[in-house]
Amino acid sequence: MKILVCISKTPDTTAKIAFVEGNTKFDENGVQWIINPYDEWYSLVKAIELKEKDPTTIIHLVTVGGADTEPIIRKALALGGDEAIRVNSISNDSFSVAASIAQVAKEGAYDLIFTGKETIDYNSSCIGSMVSAMLDLPFVSLATHLELNGTTATLKREIEGGEETCEAILPIVVSCQKGMAEQRIPNMRGIMAARTKPLKVIEPTSIAATTTIKTFELPLAKTGVKLIDADKMDELVKLLKEEAKVI
Amino acid sequence: MVLIYIDQADQQIKKSTQEALSYGAAIAKQLGTTAEALLLGNVSDNLTALGNYGVTKVHHINNVQLNTFDAKVNATVVAHAVKKLNATVVVFAHNINGKALAPAVAVKLEAGIVTGASSLPDTTNGFVVTKTVFSGKAFAAIQIETPIKVISLNQNSFGIHAQETTAIVEILDIPVPAPSIKITSVDKIVGEIPLTEATLVVSGGRGLKGPENWGILLDLAKSLGASTACSRPVSDADWRPHHEHVGQTGIQIAPNLYIAIGISGAIQHLAGVNRSKTIVVINKDPEAPFFKAADYGVVGDAFEIVPALTAAILKSKASA
Numbered sequence A: 001m002k003i004l005v006c007i008s009k010t011p012d013t014t015a016k017i018a019f020v021e022g023n024t025k026f027d028e029n030g031v032q033w034i035i036n037p038y039d040e041w042y043s044l045v046k047a048i049e050l051k052e053k054d055p056t057t058i059i060h061l062v063t064v065g066g067a068d069t070e071p072i073i074r075k076a077l078a079l080g081g082d083e084a085i086r087v088n089s090i091s092n093d094s095f096s097v098a099a100s101i102a103q104v105a106k107e108g109a110y111d112l113i114f115t116g117k118e119t120i121d122y123n124s125s126c127i128g129s130m131v132s133a134m135l136d137l138p139f140v141s142l143a144t145h146l147e148l149n150g151t152t153a154t155l156k157r158e159i160e161g162g163e164e165t166c167e168a169i170l171p172i173v174v175s176c177q178k179g180m181a182e183q184r185i186p187n188m189r190g191i192m193a194a195r196t197k198p199l200k201v202i203e204p205t206s207i208a209a210t211t212t213i214k215t216f217e218l219p220l221a222k223t224g225v226k227l228i229d230a231d232k233m234d235e236l237v238k239l240l241k242e243e244a245k246v247i
Numbered sequence B: 001m002v003l004i005y006i007d008q009a010d011q012q013i014k015k016s017t018q019e020a021l022s023y024g025a026a027i028a029k030q031l032g033t034t035a036e037a038l039l040l041g042n043v044s045d046n047l048t049a050l051g052n053y054g055v056t057k058v059h060h061i062n063n064v065q066l067n068t069f070d071a072k073v074n075a076t077v078v079a080h081a082v083k084k085l086n087a088t089v090v091v092f093a094h095n096i097n098g099k100a101l102a103p104a105v106a107v108k109l110e111a112g113i114v115t116g117a118s119s120l121p122d123t124t125n126g127f128v129v130t131k132t133v134f135s136g137k138a139f140a141a142i143q144i145e146t147p148i149k150v151i152s153l154n155q156n157s158f159g160i161h162a163q164e165t166t167a168i169v170e171i172l173d174i175p176v177p178a179p180s181i182k183i184t185s186v187d188k189i190v191g192e193i194p195l196t197e198a199t200l201v202v203s204g205g206r207g208l209k210g211p212e213n214w215g216i217l218l219d220l221a222k223s224l225g226a227s228t229a230c231s232r233p234v235s236d237a238d239w240r241p242h243h244e245h246v247g248q249t250g251i252q253i254a255p256n257l258y259i260a261i262g263i264s265g266a267i268q269h270l271a272g273v274n275r276s277k278t279i280v281v282i283n284k285d286p287e288a289p290f291f292k293a294a295d296y297g298v299v300g301d302a303f304e305i306v307p308a309l310t311a312a313i314l315k316s317k318a319s320a
């Protein structure tokens, strides 16, 4: 069993969101970087759980980014995984990022390719779907559960108002979310081991970007909360009806 | 031509499709072209009535295999249809199936894609689509550089625009590849509106102290016809089912009304609800961060306020 886990570097969930250079770039000043929570908590830990069941499993991590992503990759390797591959490309065009991952995936002949549900910065939820199309593999999105039986995977995925169970023959691409695995914290042994795990850097095959970010913008601040006395609920109902017009 | 994907489940067109159709029709108008829709599989809805949302034609790929969703199969079929029909803009709802499908379709068409669009594209100079980024904390305006453009629309961000017209239905013949997955069962919570499609949501946090106290919240939801949600610690403690968990790591929603009861308003919680049109916060702590993101606030004990609010709603409904 060979698993490829896609890892993305994102700002911490509490990071201040601001932009510089005429609102064309994210202000990285003072920002703490983390492994995208969906990648860490669900896809990576799920891969580790599978390896614990079958120790012959090989886990590779892949990230697309500059050298500044390496501390994040080491953090991921501290949780688990045998080696990591960094595709040396800085891009926020999902198409090019997916193409770089697909390039790695093709060479490695993986049985399972995991992504998180989305990244918490660009929220595009594109990579899993794109990689599956580039490799012509089945794609199960927003998975909450996965079990293997030989080369058959049984998965649960979220649907509107419920869950769907399906079976697929490996290899497949899966996007992972809550339910898939239990969040873990790395231990000292893992952190030590991560230092010496191989981290390969490869160059991307050039691909033209299909999109370009022009500008960023912050939403208009709320004009301020209107406080209503706790004993005047009739007034709140009236405001919701006549002012907000939502009920 | 602008082609809009019709999403269905259980042979019924999803509500988010109506919004996607309205959005696609508005883009077509802006570009001086027509809007047409694409249906895979069979539905019980009246297809000519989709004209109400501004499409002139519905292309129907009438194949029972397509009644269930298979991302790989659907992406192949949709991409083939786009080429055959010569569509230049393809629109999806940014819902569960849309997220699985639209990026794969974009790959097959070598098209640029913007997912989670929040408004109409700016076509005055190129094709620039604005989307939400950083979990609703910012917007990005993104230029699509390719001849074909793929867009998925954030739910509840454009609205449904309807007027009486009818669409022509045409059968479209596209080969359907063999299934890539086998769906073995579907579990749906019956009788509830899926949270992502709800227009009114009542949500509870740790301030409600325990699952035994949820009755007052459920009564309020019932009086409004609202769906229920909760904060992460509430679902982690199994006070409420996991599918109610909203926020950065749960479901992201954008209802017309979000009532937050006993929720502090942590940044990760706000990330899942900050696109709601109107936010009401009920919290005993006047310093709770949620008040900064609220439109209306009530400071006080939820155990007194919530039943009083329910009574006021029922009274107002009775007199209407």
Ligand SMILES: Cc1cc2nc3c(=O)[nH]c(=O)nc-3n(C[C@H](O)[C@H](O)[C@H](O)COP(=O)(O)OP(=O)(O)OC[C@H]3O[C@@H](n4cnc5c(N)ncnc54)[C@H](O)[C@@H]3O)c2cc1C
Pocket (backbone or CB within 6 Å): A013, A037, B204, B205, B206, B207, B208, B230, B231, B232, B233, B234, B245, B246, B247, B248, B249, B250, B261, B262, B263, B264, B265, B266, B267, B268, B269, B272, B282, B283, B284, B285, B288, B300, B301, B302, B303
């Ligand atoms: C990476 C990460 C991701 C996260 N993702 C999410 C997420 O997706 N969703 C999410 O919700 N959280 C998430 N969290 C957790 C988040 O930071 C908060 O801890 C959580 O939202 C707090 O839940 P709460 O508001 O219910 O509880 P608390 O913060 O404990 O707040 C309870 C509130 O109830 C009020 N209260 C108490 N008694 C009463 C009363 N009688 N009447 C009225 N009000 C009362 C209190 O004043 C308080 O404001 C995440 C955290 C991290 C680090």
